[in-house]
Amino acid sequence: MLFLQSKLCSLCRSSLSRKYCSEVTQNKVKACESQNRKALGQPAPHTHPHLLGENEVTPLIKKEEYQSRRQKLVETIVEHANKQNCLSSDHVIIIPSTSKQYMSDKIPYVFRQNTDYLYLTGSQEPDTCVVITTGQSPSDHKSTLFTRDKDDHAELWDGPRTHPEDAPAFFGVDHSLPISELSKFLGSYRKTVPSSNLWYDFEGSSHKDIHRVVCDYIKDSSNKKFESPRNFIHKLRLYKSTAEIALMQKSCDIASRAIVETMSYSRPGIGENQLFAKVDFECRARGAEFLAYPPVVAGGNRATTIHYINNNQLVYTNEMVLMDAGCEYHGYASDITRTWPVNGKFTDPQREIYEIVLEVQRELIALCNQLPSLDALFECMCLLLGKKLQEAGLIKTQPSNTYLMKAAYKLCPHHVSHYLGMDVHDTPSINRNIKIEPGMVITVEPGIYVSEKSSLPKEYHGIGVRIEDDVLITVNGPVVLSRKCPKEIDEIEEIANCENTTKS
Numbered sequence: 462m463l464f465l466q467s468k469l470c471s472l473c474r475s476s477l478s479r480k481y482c483s484e485v486t487q488n489k490v491k492a493c494e495s496q497n498r499k500a501l502g503q504p505a506p507h508t509h510p511h512l513l514g515e516n517e518v519t520p521l522i523k524k525e526e527y528q529s530r531r532q533k534l535v536e537t538i539v540e541h542a543n544k545q546n547c548l549s550s551d552h553v554i555i556i557p558s559t560s561k562q563y564m565s566d567k568i569p570y571v572f573r574q575n576t577d578y579l580y581l582t583g584s585q586e587p588d589t590c591v592v593i594t595t596g597q598s599p600s601d602h603k604s605t606l607f608t609r610d611k612d613d614h615a616e617l618w619d620g621p622r623t624h625p626e627d628a629p630a631f632f633g634v635d636h637s638l639p640i641s642e643l644s645k646f647l648g649s650y651r652k653t654v655p656s657s658n659l660w661y662d663f664e665g666s667s668h669k670d671i672h673r674v675v676c677d678y679i680k681d682s683s684n685k686k687f688e689s690p691r692n693f694i695h696k697l698r699l700y701k702s703t704a705e706i707a708l709m710q711k712s713c714d715i716a717s718r719a720i721v722e723t724m725s726y727s728r729p730g731i732g733e734n735q736l737f738a739k740v741d742f743e744c745r746a747r748g749a750e751f752l753a754y755p756p757v758v759a760g761g762n763r764a765t766t767i768h769y770i771n772n773n774q775l776v777y778t779n780e781m782v783l784m785d786a787g788c789e790y791h792g793y794a795s796d797i798t799r800t801w802p803v804n805g806k807f808t809d810p811q812r813e814i815y816e817i818v819l820e821v822q823r824e825l826i827a828l829c830n831q832l833p834s835l836d837a838l839f840e841c842m843c844l845l846l847g848k849k850l851q852e853a854g855l856i857k858t859q860p861s862n863t864y865l866m867k868a869a870y871k872l873c874p875h876h877v878s879h880y881l882g883m884d885v886h887d888t889p890s891i892n893r894n895i896k897i898e899p900g901m902v903i904t905v906e907p908g909i910y911v912s913e914k915s916s917l918p919k920e921y922h923g924i925g926v927r928i929e930d931d932v933l934i935t936v937n938g939p940v941v942l943s944r945k946c947p948k949e950i951d952e953i954e955e956i957a958n959c960e961n962t963t964k965s
């Protein structure tokens with residue numbers, strides 16, 4: 462409706478006159494107008510107005526939110542240290558980015574940032590680092606962001622980098638220096654503050670070169686105390702902010718729609734690779750950067766191999782597809798599993814197993830109202846599965862709950878839940894024995910896998926079913942973020958039905 466003029470826009474050179482530009486084009490114009498403002502090493506509001514709003518460092522997450530994350534980290538670390546009666550009241554926290562990884566000579570893997578570093582800075586560039594030093598009180602800590610050195614040749618090949626003169630305004634840090642000055646910076650810090658507590662993840666350092674610099678720093682330092690800040694960061698990451706919840710909802714919406722499209726696209730004889738390609742395409746086409754993990758696309762009895770990711774077989778009629786897939790949307794992961802009959806019609810044994818898993822999954826989501834720990838939820842899954850399998854006559858009748866739980870665990874040998882967020886298995890340093898609380902996002906993913914060696918009757922052999930949803934815990938109860946991905950039998954049969962004329 463707006464594409465009436467053929468005159469070129471004087472600013473963005475698009476075929477639209479400026480007057481008739483749509484909202485999207487207006488954004489593009491804004492980007493063109495600010496072409497004289499230089500590009501950074503990652504999307505910024507002035508170069509990527511379709512992704513970022515004013516003051517956002519990454520989509521939906523503003524500079525102030527990153528500042529408050531660093532503030533909270535300092536507060537919790539100082540509080541912890543005070544309880545431990547540390548000799549020094551000075552603290553230095555060092556969090557490196559990751560480095561680029563190569564699959565072969567000069568051929569990089571897709572870059573993925575160290576999520577603890579990303580959480581605290583919003584910086585998406587490799588070979589960078591943040592150093593946070595505390596002052597008299599937690600509120601006068603200082604954050605220094607180390608950016609990659611200027612390198613005209615490298616920037617010509619790989620694109621612009623964020624330089625120290627631009628970093629403080631964009632990221633909201635106090636100072637910025639080139640990474641080549643990290644060693645000098647730490648050296649002079651040591652001179653001013655000879656004894657301080659160092660918070661750095663020695664065991665799981667994400668960057669070789671930065672690790673070397675930190676090792677040199679502590680070698681000549683009177684630092685007496687080193688501890689990893691990892692668990693403190695994870696404790697913050699465990700509770701999602703409003704912006705993070707919006708991002709996770711969108712990530713779940715995208716993956717839900719993509720799985721529905723894939724279900725609808727499936728037909729007997731299709732390759733698992735085709736279903737993989739379909740879900741990948743549908744996620745990216747909706748704005749996800751990539752899939753959050755190598756998806757499981759398992760036809761027939763391959764579904765009983767929990768981590769099957771070869772995805773290179775064909776799926777025949779009367780077999781089911783188990784798809785465990787999710788995407789990463791601006792740094793936030795979704796993680797959904799659906800199982801459907803490739804021809805759109807469950808066989809009786811498939812339906813029987815599917816119904817048991819679905820009932821258990823629904824009950825477990827309802828149980829989230831009681832704020833159990835994930836481990837408690839796992840025990841509930843074993844017991845519920847055991848009881849339902851017994852009712853169906855699939856396992857021996859025995860009064861003992863322990864027996865039922867053991868028998869169920871044989872058929873579902875994985876945990877029922879993990880935390881979800883920036884990483885698929887998010888905040889892994891947080892124990893699963895703590896009670897869940899509002900603000901956390903968890904998965905609920907019971908399954909039944911009947912291998913060919915199982916003692917169950919032969920007609921069940923080769924059936925593998927898992928149903929996985931992503932659940933936000935709120936004060937008003939659990940909210941299923943992946944609710945747009947259907948899981949009821951009739952809905953699934955409708956979508957996967959090959960005869961369905963509305964099927965695209």
Ligand SMILES: [Mn+2]
Pocket residue numbers: 796879904906929
């Ligand atoms: Mn999962």
